[in-house]
Amino acid sequence: MKKSILVLAVALASTSTLQAKELEVYGKINVTAQSSDDGEGRFTELKSNASRFGLKGDYALEDGLSVTYQLEWEVDPSDEANEKNIKARNQYLGLAGSFGEVRVGRHDSALKMSQGKIDLFNDYEADIKVLWKGENRVSNSISYFTPSFSGFSAQVTYVVEDSPAGEDGISAALMYGDDGLKNSNVYAALAYDAEVNGYDTVRASGQVKVAGFKLGAMYQTQESTSTTVERDGYLVSVAYPMGKAELKGQYQVMEDDNGFSAGVDYKLGKNTKVFAWYSSFDFDEALDKDYLAVGLEHKF
Template identity: 65%
Template structure:
């Protein structure tokens, strides 16, 4: 299975080259940490890959001022199994881009998931917001529309097809304002809605800003299990502060009676490389409390 995947990837690269793509690149990142974990049954050490990945993406100029866009991305685990379980699909799509915006078809993060921007300071680690909240979904069988920026506002709509006779389709929507990287604007704000995505309705509000050198983030979420009607509310606050080659960060997240707090620091070793360390602690109402301590290295290419 793994060999077939590599062959398919090689054929994809060859096809892109043969088509003389306007722009294409192989990209990715390797993120591995040594982690001490305590999940209630004793402490243990482990080596973890934190969503290490690689992919191919690019665009191709067409007639009528249209551009073909595409991406094929896979997650890999350099710290664990060396078989077909080592690789799995991430965002993979093809689409058209023009003055009207962008239309994509394939597998993609939902509009609600994307609405968080860069607020989650511990994304891909144990304190990723998906630990407490629903809505961090990457879905298949999806068609997504992303509008161009109009006075700083962007709209995203996503239809997730049922794929089975007895299943229901689902939708995800978001409206965002500003630059989620906080490079072109000092503010980023978004409101997003999931309708029946993976069995949940969810509403999310997000706000991110720069103030006196600090990056301050906040999110509110309400979610409801479609089948049981069980509703839960939560909020998140995050803070990051650059200090020379360091970036100090902390985050607090709540979901009803469950909560998690994290603190850490990144140290820039180069343009695309960083050394980092963090600590996360979770207090669960109906589950075993957990604590994690990690130090790791990330390189993007």
Template identity: 60%
Template sequence: MKKTALVLAIALASTTAVQADPVTVYGQLNVSAQSSDEGEGRFSELKSNSSRFGLKGDFELEHGLTLVYQVEWAVDLADVSGGENITSRNQYVGLKGNFGQVRLGRHDTALKDAQGKIDLFSDYEADVKALWRGEVRASDSVTYYTPTYNGFGVHLTYIMEDAADAEDAFSAAVYYGDENLKDSKYYASVAMDSDVAGFDAMRVQAQGKLADVKLGAMYHTQENIVSGLEQDGWLLSAAYPMGKTELKAQYQTLEDDDAVSVGVDYKAGKNTTLFAWYSSFNFDMAAPDRDYLAVGIKHKF
């Protein structure tokens, strides 16, 4: 409870300072009513889908430098209370200038960040992390973004050992275009992890617009550092807008395991989306098949 009260006090204090300093208070509230079957019978539940709030800003310094920071927390609106309700997400401080941008703290790795918006069911049961390794938010990390040149950029992550008997780790990505597909019609990246959370991994991914349809594809390979087990998979996604409504579908594999998802989003307001989706997982012997059906609301502020 003390942890929760402290975080809320910081957020409220920062809100009052918005007029004096370039601080932005932001967040996302995302809750769904869900029918789930994970192999032992169907049940209903409320899910908080990566709901979050945070503070971010920048300050101009001398010699063409700018200080940048972000402090973000996850908050569970559905079924977790007390001291476990609020947990840390990306939290860093850094500098940017003509050399690019350096961030120190807790941050998504280059491989995780490089997927852009290709995963259309991110934050839900069919998030790519359900089948693939590599979705890591690394503590004790140094993140570097190069300046972009003709649409190309590089993202590097160095993860410190944090103990005498541990090993450091690296993640890197080269990307092209705008992941939001606003400044360019295409986005593509190649990314790799080296000994991140016990795995080596590599991804090649791209997304683009064909008429009004957004099409995405990802190829993924991972190797367990200890066991040496290597696994491959791929993902295809498509989204089609119809006025305020967007229809979307996605298929993901890892060896003989796969997941199929379909959904619909309705833009009820500038920052508010009503949604429904269905996801089905088919596992090859290792785990029981499972499926989920959900309806919910997402609001950004």
């Protein structure tokens, strides 16, 4: 923790020698007050939902090249201050040019990136990782991002196992459109993991904007490389803006396990919102769970 804070302090101190476009300090704080039931009784809690801060930027080199970088950490303002309060997120050094971009370090896998904005409850209790494998932020990785060609782009992540007993992994994705649905009304992706964190996974994703509605769907099949057990599932999501508010709902299935979520976000400003949501899970071989939360988020 002390080393991470020292790195941040040194980086911030150097901002006076850098142009603004070369370094961006950013982050968000997202905290909820929750009534939670993990299957053994209801209780109340305060929870931080992937609150974070980081540094990112680029620096122009010769011959049309630029060096890119990001150092991001997750923090928990709702918990006690201890060594678990800060943990690493995406942290990499990259090289970009007309060929695309190569990033080396810790990064979200291509399959994880391919989901775009379809998971409307990302970082909350109903994050798709609760039921699905494949939401991997992999260390010891090399990622290549192609330039965009007629709306198509691709990402390939090579995961170095860093162990004589392990197997290197590959995560790849082909994407079309804008995952934020700001520059296009369609987003689609097809992704595959091979030997990534013990699973082979195929995921197909799509989202469209129609009459103000954002309609999303995903299908996934995953197989454990150790047990060869294969499971299939799907997800559907819908969001609809109403003035400063946005209504959203989501349903996810993996074999006999399923989860449902509904919520509303309300903007207080460009970077600030209040929100509320309810999530319920029905598990075939585990205790059922449900959560009710209200929260506040501010980005900087």
